[in-house]
Amino acid sequence: MAHTVLHKAETRGHASHGWLDSYHSFSFSSYYNPERMNFGALRVLNDDTVDAGMGFGKHPHDNMEIISIPLEGDLEHKDSMNNVAVIKNGDIQAMSAGTGIYHSEYNKDREQRVKFLQIWVYPNKKNVEPRYDQITLNLDDRHNKLQQILSPNPDDEGVWIHQNAWFHLGKFDKGVSTDYTVKGKGNGVYVFVLSGDVKVNDQLLNTRDGYGIWDTDKFIITAETDAEFLLMEVPMEF
């Protein structure tokens, strides 16, 4: 029997720092809710908006798999491994913080805000060598089908991380439906709706709602309106 958890968009933590407006699906920084700590190995899902010309100054990370998905605008990334890159809508960035890195993220545009998802997944191995990866995805590959954007395998589609996790994006027209088959034994899937309304089995989800489902092998996802969504499959025990 499947287990589920529903996180309506309006129940997320919220922090407004002037230049940064952030919604936290799970406890993060000053938002602490013991009932909202993680979904399996998925620990952070931040829905961030960064003002024009602003950003996150140099700051450290270790022992975390960090995935950034830009939704709107461009974000410049610089890190202590000498990577300098701009990520934009259609890209995905993955970083294994491992033994420790410093990085900064800035919206260099003077007029346009940046919206992006910042996702942290617990690693399956501590103290790995830090690494950075960024790819550009073909947006057509998610139209009315699931586009794999992340896996545990360097040779598979999308970026890879140190965890038995698979992420997919979908941009479905109203009425389109598909099955999702869970790939890893003991894994669950956290569905996050980027826009529109979708149903996961019989559960209706609206924009920015989150819905976790586990102890099941598969489920059906249906677009009730034109909709975009992110599926994050992660181990429930790690």
Add this chain to the structure above:
Amino acid sequence: MKTKILAIGRHPEILQTVVRLINNNPEWEGIGANTDDEAVLLFSTQSFKIVLLCGGIEPDSEGRLRTAFNSLNPDAIIVQHYGGGSGLLSAEIFQALAK
């Protein structure tokens, strides 16, 4: 009385950041240690409620540290710190204090 927290990590700059962030909370007092010897010495001479194991600690070291801390003060709460910065730190400490 402040809650004393010992943070142990191998990356000096990240450890310094973690200790600074702990000390931003007026109810917490953070002290950092880069080495196992330094950590055990601090733990044996001061009363820490929480130990944060930060990045870079090898499995053998972690085992030795856990054994030493459990022997010296079994009530101390040992927590793995993830992320190396402000994101998860407070929640990890709040969770430890709730135990």
